[in-house]
Amino acid sequence: MTAPPDGTLRTLRDEFTRFTMSYQFGMEELLTKINILKEEFTHLHSYSPIEHVGSRIKTPDSITAKAIRKNIPLNFDSLRAQMFDIAGIRITCSFIEDTYKVKDMLAGQHDVRVVEFEDYIANPKPNGYKSLHMIVEVPVFLSDRVQPVFAEIQIRTIAMDFWASLEHKIFYKYDGEVPQSIRDELQDAADVAGRLDVKMEHLHNEVQALDARREN
Ligand code: GTP
Numbered sequence: 001m002t003a004p005p006d007g008t009l010r011t012l013r014d015e016f017t018r019f020t021m022s023y024q025f026g027m028e029e030l031l032t033k034i035n036i037l038k039e040e041f042t043h044l045h046s047y048s049p050i051e052h053v054g055s056r057i058k059t060p061d062s063i064t065a066k067a068i069r070k071n072i073p074l075n076f077d078s079l080r081a082q083m084f085d086i087a088g089i090r091i092t093c094s095f096i097e098d099t100y101k102v103k104d105m106l107a108g109q110h111d112v113r114v115v116e117f118e119d120y121i122a123n124p125k126p127n128g129y130k131s132l133h134m135i136v137e138v139p140v141f142l143s144d145r146v147q148p149v150f151a152e153i154q155i156r157t158i159a160m161d162f163w164a165s166l167e168h169k170i171f172y173k174y175d176g177e178v179p180q181s182i183r184d185e186l187q188d189a190a191d192v193a194g195r196l197d198v199k200m201e202h203l204h205n206e207v208q209a210l211d212a213r214r215e216n
């Protein structure tokens with residue numbers, strides 16, 4: 001990374017620590033929000049729409065590699081302004097409907113600014129990839145200023161997540177050059193996963209309706 005003009009190694013190290021800390025704080029704010037939604041939803045509807053939440057901060061190596069790939073100048077201001085996934089959160093939901101609910105509940109909070117939203121569930125990628133992608137900006141309250149930070153939130157069902165993790169492994173195994181026959185099978189598996197999601201959601205709704213009738 002480019003050192004500031006008057007920079008010593010120590011200044012640079014401190015600045016880098018402050019840089020990654022702001023992402024860590026922003027991510028923790030979001031994780032708290034997600035946890036509140038999860039607990040409250042469970043209380044109201046007696047089931048959890050969120051099965052699992054994962055998070056990560058990009059490593060310095062991965063930040064550098066992406067900056068080079070995307071032609072982002074290697075300085076803190078440019079990275080802050082142009083790299084949106086230094087903080088990443090992945091939410092796995094039980095059902096398709098819940099992915100949209102969780103997205104809306106997060107996007108509706110007044111201190112969460114949605115910068116970008118991509119619906120790869122309604123419009124899957126050509127390989128079959130499905131997920132909701134949301135880039136958000138949250139304010140981090142530091143001792144001397146408010147630092148807005150970006151985070152990427154991916155929301156998908158367990159079946160979509162199962163598919164995506166296998167596809168990711170296969171993609172790396174073949175270094176991006178996945179043979180057509182495997183690609184066809186992956187596409188087929190994505191269809192099967194999609195059908196499973198619809199079936200599970202239907203079953204879940206049936207059971208919920210039965211429960212509601214029993215309570216009345
Ligand atoms: P980058 O963020 O630079 O990768 O480019 P982009 O913004 O065009 O990517 P996109 O928003 O489509 O994807 C961001 C992230 O979503 C990736 O880093 C992956 O974690 C995930 N993702 C996107 N497409 C796929 C896919 O086809 N397969 C799998 N397994 N994950 C994907």
Ligand code: MG
Nearest residue numbers: 084085133152
């Ligand atoms: Mg992206």
